[in-house]
Amino acid sequence: MRHALSDILAEARLAARALVEFGQHAFNPTIRLGVTGLSHSGKTVFITALVHGLMQGGRFPVFEPLATGRIARTRLSPQPDDAVPRFDYEGHVRALVEERRWPESTDHISELRLVVDYQSQRGVARTLTIDIVDYPGEWLLDLPLLAKSYRQWSGESLALSAHAPRAEIAADWHRYLATLDPLGPQDEQAALRAAALFTRYLKACRDERYAMSLLPPGRFLMPGDLAGSPALTFSPLQWPQQGLQQEPQAGPPPVGSLAAMMQRRFEAYKDVVVRPFFQNHFARLDRQIILVDALAAFNAGPDAVRDLEGALAAVLECFRMGRKTWASALFRPRVDRILFAATKADHLHHASHERLEAILARMIERAAERASAAGAPIDVVALSAVRATHEARVRRGREELPCIIGVPAAGEVAGGEVFDGATEAAMFPGDLPADPNEVFGPMPTFRGLTTAAPQDADFRFLRLRPPKLEQLDGVAMLPHIRLDRALQFLIGDRMP
C-alpha cells in the first residue's frame, strides 16, 4: 500500500511524458535504444563501433538502408536529457582507433543522440533520430526487486546461495548469518558486518573463475556515490525456524528488530535506486539490446551457464513486468523488440559462431519459459562489435587445426611468454558443441571451454589488442562480425 499513491502519480507522469514524446515523435521520428549488459560484456565497444560504422558509412551488407545507399548522412546531435552524462564517443573512438586500446570501463548511464538523414524506399528525404542509452545490466537485474518483499528476496537470495559453487563462496557470510537473530533488537554493527560479508560474496561470485551473472542488488557491486549509505547496508537474513526457505507471506517483523531495520533499508534501496531508474530510463526505451558475455560463462563451465540462464530469465521478466505495469491505452507500446547478443565472437573460429548463436537461442527459449513470455519479438545474434582476430590453420604434428590469430595486449602472459602488444599469436579456442542440448540439463556433457584442450587453456582468453582499421573502397573501417545484422533488427524496420 505504501507505494500505491506514489506509483499512481508516477504512472500519470510517465503517461503524460509518453504523450508529449509521442507528439514529438510524429514530427520527428525517434527511437530510444537501450544498450545493456553486465559489466565487461562489451557495451562501450558495441556503441562506439556501431556509431563509428554508421558515421563512416562502413561495410554493413545486412543493414539494408546503408547497403542500398539510402543513407545520406549520419551525425551526432545534442542529446535530449540534460541530467544524463553524454556517451564519450570521441574519447572511445580515439582509444580504439588511434591508440588501439580498449576504452576504459564505465559504470554509469550515458546517452548519445544520432541523427540519420536517409531516403525512404519511395525516394522521399527523411530523418530518423536515435537516442542510444548505455546503462549497466546490473541495474536491469534490480528491477524484479520492485515486485518483492524483503522477506521474499531474503529467502530467494539464500536459496540461490545454497548451491554450488555459490555455497562455498558464501560460507563466511552464512556462518555469520547463523549467529544473528532477525527478531532480536536492531544493531548497526551487525548490519554493517552482514552487508560487508554479503557484498564480498557477491563480488567473489562475479570473479571470472565462477562468472556468475545473477547478483542483485546491483549497487552492491557498483555503489558509486551511495557507498556506505544505509540504503546499501543490508543483507538477507536467515529466520532460524524456517531454514533457507522462508515464508514470503509472513507478517511484518516487530518494530525495532534487526529484520525491521534490514527491511526498511531494502525498501530505501528500491526508492532511491530502483524506482528512479525504472521511471526515468527503463520505461522510456523503445528497443533493447542485451549484450551477453556468454564465452566467459562457457569458459567457467556448466554452473556459470546455468546462472547466466537464470539472469536471462530475470531480464525477460523485467520486460514482461514493464509491459504489464505500464502499457496502458495511453501508451504507445514501449520496448517492442529485444535482441540478445553474444559478444566477442571473434574469440571463436567462425565454425563456432552459429553454435554460439544456437546455444544462446536455446538459453533464451528456456529462460522465456520460466519468465512467461516477454511480450515483444526477440532475436538472438552472435557478434563481435570490433573484430580483433583473423583465422588461419596451424599445423600441429600431423594435424591442421583451425585457430584464430590476434595480437595479445602488452603484459599478457601465456605459456611462459610475456607479450609486447605488437606480436601476433595463434590461439586454439576450443569447440562449442554442435548440439545445444549438450550444454543444458542436469548432467551436461559440455564441461566448459577450458576443458576442451588443457594444454592451451591459458591461451584462451588473452586480452587482445583492437585491430588496425581496414581500408574498404577508400573508407577506413573497424572490422566486425554481424554488427550489421544487429542494426537491421534494431532499427532497419524504422527506415522504410
Ligand SMILES: Nc1nc2c(ncn2[C@@H]2O[C@H](COP(=O)(O)OP(=O)(O)OP(=O)(O)O)[C@@H](O)[C@H]2O)c(=O)[nH]1
Ligand atoms: N576481442 C574483442 N574483445 C571485445 C569486444 N568487445 C569488448 N571486448 C573486450 O571486452 C572488454 C569490455 O568491453 P567494454 O565495451 O568496455 O564493456 P562494458 O560492458 O562497457 O564494460 P563496463 O563499462 O565495465 O560495464 C574490452 O575491454 C575488450 O577487452 C569485441 O568485439 N572483440
Ligand SMILES: [Mg+2]
Ligand atoms: Mg562500458
